[in-house]
Amino acid sequence: MISPSARRVAEANLPTRYGAFEMFVYDTPERKEHVALTLGAIGDGDPALVRVHSECLTGDVFGSNRCDCGEQLADSLRFLQGHGRGVLLYLRQEGRGIGLANKISAYALQEQGLDTVEANLALGLPEDMRDYRVAAEMLHDLGVRQARLLTNNPAKIEGLERHGVEVVERVPIRVPPNPSNLAYLRTKREKMGHLLQGVMPLETAQDGSA
Numbered sequence: 001m002i003s004p005s006a007r008r009v010a011e012a013n014l015p016t017r018y019g020a021f022e023m024f025v026y027d028t029p030e031r032k033e034h035v036a037l038t039l040g041a042i043g044d045g046d047p048a049l050v051r052v053h054s055e056c057l058t059g060d061v062f063g064s065n066r067c068d069c070g071e072q073l074a075d076s077l078r079f080l081q082g083h084g085r086g087v088l089l090y091l092r093q094e095g096r097g098i099g100l101a102n103k104i105s106a107y108a109l110q111e112q113g114l115d116t117v118e119a120n121l122a123l124g125l126p127e128d129m130r131d132y133r134v135a136a137e138m139l140h141d142l143g144v145r146q147a148r149l150l151t152n153n154p155a156k157i158e159g160l161e162r163h164g165v166e167v168v169e170r171v172p173i174r175v176p177p178n179p180s181n182l183a184y185l186r187t188k189r190e191k192m193g194h195l196l197q198g199v200m201p202l203e204t205a206q207d208g209s210a
């Protein structure tokens with residue numbers, strides 16, 4: 001690995017509605033403050049449950065139905081608490097890395113009929129600019145070398161493994177589709193390789209039967 005770009009700069013206990021976590025803040029040369037919420041002895045050498053969540057202001061904070069981020073975040077924190085041991089990384093890479101303004105501009109294009117990938121391309125942006133190097137560095141700092149990764153996204157597995165964190169198991173994450181996010185979830189499955197088959201009944205959900 002090249003010299004680490006993420007530096008641990010603060011930590012404290014963080015009691016939440018989901019339970020009590022320890023919170024670590026990491027700083028990077030780009031002045032992005034990334035967060036790790038941990039539970040239990042994750043650095044003891046056994047594979048840790050890991051969720052890598054990318055910031056989504058509209059989904060995480062406002063409860064937007066355009067995506068499934070807010071529900072995935074809440075479900076992940078609940079799931080970690082249920083296990084009593086694990087870590088959630090909260091990466092400040094809004095809109096898959098394109099930033100908030102670009103993400104909202106892409107929403108406007110989607111209102112004209114483009115899907116989430118086509119909208120990014122129309123704005124001259126890649127479909128996904130996320131980088132998992134900083135996530136791997138944070139896990140290394142926390143003593144996690146092997147992960148049981150909570151994800152439906154193969155790119156996250158590759159991203160972590162490329163940077164030295166072995167993914168020993170993929171734990172699927174389940175989010176029920178709603179009428180607003182159905183097209184988004186389908187695009188994630190069909191164009192971005194997300195492993196949603198068997199996880200959510202996208203076809204039956206279309207007519208409201210699921």
Ligand SMILES: [Zn+2]
Nearest residue numbers: 056059067069
């Ligand atoms: Zn989102």
